[in-house]
Amino acid sequence: MKKTLISTTIALALTTAITACIAKPKDISIQTPRQPAQSPLTVTMLARYESGQYGVSAAEILDYHAQSKSIFVVNAKSGQVDILDASIISTIKNTANNTTKTTIDPLTLNNLTKKSTLNLASDLNLTRLGSVNSVAIYDNLLAVAIERGDDKGNSVQDRGFIGFYSLDNTGKATYLRAVEVGYLPDNVVFTHDGNKVIVANEGEPSNDYTVDPEGSISIININNNVPVKQAININFNDFDTQSARHHELPKGVKVNGPKSSVSQDLEPEYIAISHDNSQAFVSLQENNAIAVIDLKSQRVERIIDLGSKDYGLAKNAIDASDKDGEINIQSYPGVYGLYQPDTIASYSIEGADFIVTANEGDARDYAGFSEETRAGKLTLDKNHPQFDAIQDKKQLGRLKVTTSIGDTDNDGDIDKIYSYGSRSFSIWDAQGKQVFDSGNDFERITADRLGINFNNHNSKNKGDSRSDDKGAEPEALALGSIDGRQYAFVGLERTSGFMIYDITEPQQAYFVDYIINRNFTPQFEIENGVVTKGDPRAAGDLGPEGMKFIAGSKSPNGKPLLLVANEISGTTVVYQLKK
Template identity: 25%
Template sequence: MYNTQHNSYIATITMKLSLKISPLIKLLPFLCLVACASIPSPTANWHVDAVSLYDSGHDKGTEIIGVQQTTLRAVLSNFDTGEVDVLDVSKPTHLKRTARFNLGLTKGEELTSVAFHPTLDVFAAVIDAGNSPGRLEMRSASTGAVLDRLTVGFGPDAVVFSGDGSVLMIANEGEDFLFEPLNKQFFSPEGSISLVRLSKTGHINSHKNLELADVINHQTIVINQGGRFMEREIDWNGDGKISKKIDFNGDGVIDKKKVLLGYFEGRDVFGTETSGEKKILIPVKTHSPALLEPEYIAISPDASKAYVTLQEDDAVAVVDLRTEQVISYYGLGASQHKTDSHYDGWVKFDQALTGLREPDGITTVADGRYFVTADEGDTDSDSASLADNQPTSGGRSVSVFDAATGTLLGDTGNQLDETAFANKIYPERRSSKKGSEPEMLVAVELDGIPHVAVGMERAGAVELISLADPRHPKVVALGKIAGDENKSPEGIAHFEVAGEHYVITANEMSGTVECFKISRHRAE
């Protein structure tokens, strides 16, 4: 474990989806980079400065991080080792590990998320048990001992506390697929939302698993006509492992050909032999109950409602926490703006994008009046859908919605990618996919004005966005994560020390945690 300091880099749904999208994206050799865009004006009065780096000692796996403001401690999950680190963040320039707990997972289990209780010496951890229901564990943050546990839904992927610590919610994604060879059928358990009420000591008082209804009849939901698919790891041949290359059709040759493997809800499922079982292509039948996969949760400040991203369906489920019911679905529509959509060695932000938002992270701001999404994208479009003018996956944006109605107020357009380019970290090889990929975000109030800090998974950075005008969210600063290796910030959290604001990211592909200080710009 080590710490270091280094310099940072500065820097509606009823819409008509009618813009033309290029039918094919060609991958060409890297030539040179040329900007052809208006870079956001450097008028922001905030900096995001990296102040320290914590190395877990593992090459990867540091995925989710949560901070307890009252004690200035953080919990950090490692999906690769099944461990939880407890960090002292009271000195942001010198992050220090105070404990490491191995959760003792069995084969096939994965630690997917952690969260620190707001006030108690307790953290929550959720474990994905593959084809069996997952579980929640409430553990001591001092000793790691299990205080309580609970069986939850399939594929728990995120755990979140309410501000007062009385409610805990889990997004059970249920994204694992199985293959039944006799009938050549693929199937998946349905996703759900766990609502857990806690005692004042952090023990489980009650639990309810909320099922997700068919959302197809909700007026705000855009029905996509097909041509989208998800890449999923599936043990197709039943040998208990995921093979990265496999001779699907048994002809003795492994090449790039697509092979029909079976069917999912009446649609063809293909695999590419050179990708094997790691990337089997599941067709997206919009609003299939099996594809309603809760991703992340934002609980309103008064703990009356929760907003749950359904990434593959480009929607948010609204939960009334008083009645313990899913009461509505908000379709999120598409972001339309100019971007760079070709990996051809030239960065030109002049191509039209119509991208389904498909958000991962979500948070609330302004006392719960708005919810804000990080529009990463998760599905892929085939050439046929592009020819049919279907929207692509991922808005490459951060979007602001009215929490009471689900009405879109505004989004960042292409500011995220343009700011990354201005700071020389735009991942041009991702232009034909989802750009810099906004992943998770956290609310930060600066001088009484709501902001969000968003982790840019492919650019390896944090961008700060002002919501002073919710209809025109503006990127005002960027902080770069240290190093040249693949970093992939996943989890992000905010905390304060002596009135100063900090954000901290868990960088899953480098095994590190970066701490940034948010500070005012000082005039030269």
């Protein structure tokens, strides 16, 4: 029975050792990565909220307000922020030894309540406002990023805004002001001291690619808990062709938008702040790069090319086909993955910053321009080691790859095959040197735990259906310290659930556990926000998009927590973490 069930006490303490009941296929032998002898984390589901909305980004990015015990969750498509009451968490006790027990299905648990909703469109009172993309809280100040369409009918191509609110001890939000930032603000964060808000403005092109706004970073100073009225915007103009710093742009940075300048093509996605608040590390996902921003001089310090991952190495082997009907993890010399991180985070060890990336991958695939194709459609150099494999849909023929790079000798055929994402998470030092990558752990671990349900889609139950694309698709990411150990929590957007790694020693990071609350049995399908088949409610939590670690000193019950917002199922889940 391919279902994840959790036995629980009447107090709703749900211990999530939840993939053990899934049978391992008889035709494979997969070794889970070695785990040192340190005590593992006990992960317990405490609470969950069901929005009842599926496939419409009803739960994306989230943050926590300690004073009011409230969770603020981005409901992207509604242009609103849902405020959930997390006070119940302080009343939930783990009574696993109690003789009185009941069974509560974690797939349908719904014990969190919504207190209220923030309607940014109403508060900002501006036309053409679109989705809310990000939320951040520092002390009693809330910052929310919202996009805006231009006056030509393009949905996200005008400058967006950060809406600021003050929060009281009940979680009530009072609107302060909106500050205009760059085009399509996609992520907003506070510096660790709360003195600045930093915004990644992605600057996506229109679908016909006739409008491609510049990507940028915005800095909003905070004075005495009040945001200033005008942001400082940092662009990438100096890196354009024939501009002063173009020679500093690493050759490996992927710039491929038609007729777009470098500053238009670079698309800031997510932000991490250095431990001393002097730098912002910004993922440029489509460009396979990280920009380092000097927050003191308010300029781009440098751009880092992340390079590629060699799928020819056994430690990086992948399943590249959704048509083979089996788990077929193998190495492919001459095939590479672009890291292209989405979420990015950072932590420090003895004053040295380390950058952690969830390497999701992303293609430019628009009506007016698309770089995406199948490997089987490439004009491949006849001497390439995979020349025959790309003719076979059960091997490499189905793999989604880019046509923009790979012709290394400029003779018109492809010499290196590049796909999107690296199906892993990585740790880099502040100079951009990789010190750890999880290799093919995600593929092997999910195959071991889920069998043929590995590399599943998040909008329907169909195993192996994402092997040709980006696998389990790591996207969400949170870091946290528990009893002196540093952990990374990596959400798998497609297969769902999250990986836990101990990253206390960056070069020796190791796998701790994989937690998933999903039922792979029900047949359901969600297309364009519409449930076209079955009941997705029975499937559990689908598509983790945002995660937030809450230290015990700030959590409602005094224990470390992990909050997870699941985009496709529209659910928000609270897990307790105990070493």
